[in-house]
Amino acid sequence: xxxxxxxxxxxxxxxxxxxxxxxxxxxxxxxxxxxxxxxxxxxxxxxxxxxxxxxxxxxxxxxxxxxxxxxxxxxxxxxxxxxxxxxxxxxxxxxxxxxxxxxxxxxxxxxxxxxxxxxxxxxxxxxxx
Numbered sequence: 001x002x003x004x005x006x007x008x009x010x011x012x013x014x015x016x017x018x019x020x021x022x023x024x025x026x027x028x029x030x031x032x033x034x035x036x037x038x039x040x041x042x043x044x045x046x047x048x049x050x051x052x053x054x055x056x057x058x059x060x061x062x063x064x065x066x067x068x069x070x071x072x073x074x075x076x077x078x079x080x081x082x083x084x085x086x087x088x089x090x091x092x093x094x095x096x097x098x099x100x101x102x103x104x105x106x107x108x109x110x111x112x113x114x115x116x117x118x119x120x121x122x123x124x125x126x127x128x129x
Contacts, residue, residue, distance in 0.1 A: 045095045066120055
């Protein structure tokens with residue numbers, strides 16, 4: 001069984017992570033920083049954007065895969081995964097730019113994590129009956 005939604009979401013998440021990493025590399029090059037952040041607020045913000053992505057994304061991808069395995073709604077699952085990834089891009093932009101995008105990104109992250117978690121618990125409960 002191929003988990004098409006989870007596979008696509010994971011691939012797209014990899015691309016978002018790549019984009020976040022490139023932003024860090026560009027800032028390090030711009031400020032002549034080879035290792036770490038050198039106390040530069042721009043580099044620190046870019047590094048935190050990627051770290052934050054890495055902290056939340058595994059949970060969302062695991063929940064997506066398990067809900068897909070449990071035969072959750074494909075339309076709902078694809079929508080939630082898409083919203084999550086768009087929110088993570090917004091968060092990355094907001095960490096080094098307009099802070100409102102950061103808030104949008106975190107709100108969508110929390111929303112999708114909550115919805116997927118509740119959905120997984122409900123599907124598990126229903127499968128017991």
